[in-house]
Amino acid sequence: MEDTRKELEVVRLGQIALKLDENGLIPAVVQKYDTGEVLMVAWVSEESLRLTFATGTTWFWSRSRQELWNKGATSGNVQQVRRVLLDCDADTLVFEVDAAGPACHTGHSTCFYRELREE
């Protein structure tokens, strides 16, 4: 992937007010660091973000199960975090990761394995 973000501005967590939604969550796009492939989008709580930084692996908040979720802990396909990016509005994250196995529970490398076309 062409890296147009070499000169990223660095923001420290305490310096920025993340805009969490009404449920205390912020969406995170998980992107493969080496290929740029978008693997999945999931929800991050303050606690899961803290765990992501602490462990170097992706943690999310499962809205359906209402629990913290270390991606790949069950399947073994843990995502190693290379960088966390923040958008201009401070209301969306990108997790750039190394991922050994598929991200999707269907076995596809990415959850975005379907193309949507109009009728």
Next chain:
Amino acid sequence: MEDTRKELEVVRLGQIALKLDENGLIPAVVQKYDTGEVLMVAWVSEESLRLTFATGTTWFWSRSRQELWNKGATSGNVQQVRRVLLDCDADTLVFEVDAAGPACHTGHSTCFYRELREE
């Protein structure tokens, strides 16, 4: 970008029930088709998705302004849609686009121009 999605399954809009949230919206990750760069994340309504397919350019629903929004209509940096991808849960989209100019209102090519680090 390494294209691991050459053999995408094709789903037609009428064949699938998109899982819209309680506001009738679904998030869309906008990704640059040639480089894989994630440019922005924005919200899509049924009407904005219809307009996206009809015009071949990205349309969103602005939650702050409560109106439809053709990205780049003002700045001239319209995003041409190459493919729309759908995730396994049918609750998130990826718009793969060609973008002539910067995606971010700050002038950065992407809205994700900041790296977030812990304290």
